[in-house]
Amino acid sequence: MKGKKVLVTGASGFLGLEVALQLCKDGNEVYGLARFRDSAAREQLESAGARIIQKDVHTEKINDLPTDFDYVFSELAMVRNCDTNLEEVYDVNSYFVGRLMEHCHSASGIVLASTGGVYMPGCRAWDESGTISPVGTYAVSKFAGDVLGCFLCDLWQIPTCILRYFYPYGPTGPTQGFIHTYARQIAKGQEIPVNRNYTPRYNPIYIFDCVKHTINSAALCTTPAIVINIGGAEVISQLEMIAIMSQALGIDPKFHEIEEAPLFWLGDISLMKRLLGEPTVSLRDGIKKVVETVSRGCM
DSSP, X not given: OOSOEEEEESTTSHHHHHHHHHHHHTTOEEEEXXXXXXXXXXXXXXXXXXXXXXXOTTTSOOTTSOSOOSEEEEOOOOOTTGGGOHHHHHIIIIIHHHHHHHHTTTOSEEEEEEEGGGBOOSSSEEOTTSOBOOOSHHHHHHHHHHHHHHHHHHHHTOOEEEEEEOOEEOSSSSOOXXXXXXXXXXXXXXXXXXXXTSOXXXXXXXXXXXXXXXXXXXXXXXXXXXXXXXXXXXOEEHXXXXXXXXXXXXXXXXXXXXXXXXXXXXXXXXXXXXXXXXXXSOHHHHHHHHHHHXXXXXX
């Protein structure tokens, strides 16, 4: 994508920031919308040439935004404290989808960020027609946003693509994913909670591939909306992942035994591979990049 006028919401977040930066590098006119509590993210975007729109979409209207965006990438999400701020989380993760699509209804495509957590948790890898059974307020609110997005796509004929992410991770950013968290815990000698009788498995995707697929998905926006799972090609267990990190760090991990079984989700990414291509960064190489960054930070 080059030479387009693009809006990225959630532009200070882990994925939104990287998407906005890449769009700037590719020669687009990028508008980044976020609360920008992280001044470093704002400075990065401004240095890259993005136009900053500082708003809290829960308390502020978006009527003053331009209406002539070619494409919109909605990476904005409320993830923390969802169960204690129900009104806010449903407004941000669900209702805002409607306000955004209404305002940007003339766009050539709107990409809505969602989560693999809308599917039923467990060992099965779900494709896009998988059983919907979100657990927790965050996942329920994101699925509500998916439903609203699909409805408005049909109603207003707005080409739309919904991306259900499975564990994006990377070495830098405001929130780098659970792989970064594990590496940091090992490096600092902190205990990692595990249930040895129930090992969760994941197919995480490195931030480089996740950004590339997110941007390229704009060309797939259609009516009715298309849903695509975005995840890694390799499946790994929690303990296997920790073993790779501990070996790279040269530090034995510490564990804290827990009785509850951790929830996890696996994504069937066959559609992603067919439409957008295979991930290019292997899981081992991605983990290595994270570990190198954590090692430097702990020295």
